[in-house]
Amino acid sequence: MKALVYTNTLELQYRDEPKPTPVSGEALVQIEAVGICGSDMHAYHGHDARRVPPLILGHEAVGVVQNGLQKGKRVVLNPLITCGHCNHCQGGRSNLCAERELIGMRRAGAFAEYINIPERNLLDIPQDMDSTVASLTEPAATSLHAVYLAEKILHRPLSECRALVLGGGSIGVFAALMLKHKGCKAIYLGDTNALRRETADKLGCATVYDPLGSNLPEAGSFDLVIDAVGSGRTRAASCEMVASGGVISHVGLQDNEPGLDTRRLTLDEITFLGNYTYSVVDLKAAIDLLYSGALGSLNWVDTRPLSDGAAAFGEIHEGKAGSPKIVLRP
Numbered sequence: 001m002k003a004l005v006y007t008n009t010l011e012l013q014y015r016d017e018p019k020p021t022p023v024s025g026e027a028l029v030q031i032e033a034v035g036i037c038g039s040d041m042h043a044y045h046g047h048d049a050r051r052v053p054p055l056i057l058g059h060e061a062v063g064v065v066q067n068g069l070q071k072g073k074r075v076v077l078n079p080l081i082t083c084g085h086c087n088h089c090q091g092g093r094s095n096l097c098a099e100r101e102l103i104g105m106r107r108a109g110a111f112a113e114y115i116n117i118p119e120r121n122l123l124d125i126p127q128d129m130d131s132t133v134a135s136l137t138e139p140a141a142t143s144l145h146a147v148y149l150a151e152k153i154l155h156r157p158l159s160e161c162r163a164l165v166l167g168g169g170s171i172g173v174f175a176a177l178m179l180k181h182k183g184c185k186a187i188y189l190g191d192t193n194a195l196r197r198e199t200a201d202k203l204g205c206a207t208v209y210d211p212l213g214s215n216l217p218e219a220g221s222f223d224l225v226i227d228a229v230g231s232g233r234t235r236a237a238s239c240e241m242v243a244s245g246g247v248i249s250h251v252g253l254q255d256n257e258p259g260l261d262t263r264r265l266t267l268d269e270i271t272f273l274g275n276y277t278y279s280v281v282d283l284k285a286a287i288d289l290l291y292s293g294a295l296g297s298l299n300w301v302d303t304r305p306l307s308d309g310a311a312a313f314g315e316i317h318e319g320k321a322g323s324p325k326i327v328l329r330p
């Protein structure tokens with residue numbers, strides 16, 4: 001089969017790889033579409049010790065089951081493989097399972113024609129769901145989870161809150177769309193990349209600004225800040241922008257540099273909330289939202305053949321990709 005293989009820092013090769021052979025308890029899935037994630041970029045930059053080349057990356061995928069009871073069915077992959085029997089798994093928080101594994105990390109990912117994945121990781125989708133839209137399930141669920149956890153802590157309903165999203169990648173864009181869907185009326189989105197600002201502007205759901213520019217929103221004015229970058233700089237900006245009594249929902253994983261103003265967090269009763277991925281229920285809710293059209297047209301997604309994947313990674317790396325999400329098709 002053809003696959004896009006991460007072979008070295010800043011290097012991907014589109015080449016022949018052995019097709020996975022069916023394993024008991026696992027489904028062989030023919031991939032229809034698979035999105036490039038910020039974490040794939042992190043690996044590509046050689047910054048992820050967990051992703052060691054040569055490796056097939058990719059975990060935001062939809063495809064057709066080739067064997068077993070679900071043969072012929074179109075499914076979205078839940079990329080988080082968990083033990084299924086610890087307290088977190090059984091309590092509905094499988095994202096916190098100590099034994100969790102992600103496809104495209106230690107085992108092969110979905111930038112390929114085929115993948116093997118445990119049968120319990122297959123998620124039902126409406127069979128007429130567009131494959132590009134379905135491939136957005138995982139990033140949409142990540143944003144949904146971040147908004148959902150923050151919503152439980154906010155002192156006022158989201159519809160009455162002012163919200164700021166830092167980062168106009170797909171997680172930031174989906175966070176803004178989720179906030180709008182939930183009735184939030186004052187949404188701001190900051191990104192330093194002009195192409196991404198242009199795309200975010202067209203969504204029509206947020207006031208878009210350049211955090212390095214001069215026209216900044218008022219400091220201390222946001223009940224909720226969602227940090228979809230996760231760098232020292234965005235943590236510092238979050239602490240500056242959040243209102244007293246507000247919530248910082250931290251979902252990005254760019255670096256681990258200092259930036260948090262813990263004195264302000266304490267004196268102003270600001271909640272700093274970490275978010276990691278999604279529950280299975282979040283994934284199902286994301287499929288429903290995407291399929292129903294509740295998040296708008298999604299025409300900002302860029303689709304390319306898998307054979308052009310290396311060029312797509314290069315474009316994102318150079319900051320030349322205007323779309324916050326590029327989806328590859330084998």
Ligand SMILES: [Zn+2]
Nearest residue numbers: 037060138139
């Ligand atoms: Zn992802």
Ligand SMILES: [Zn+2]
Nearest residue numbers: 083086089097
């Ligand atoms: Zn578990």
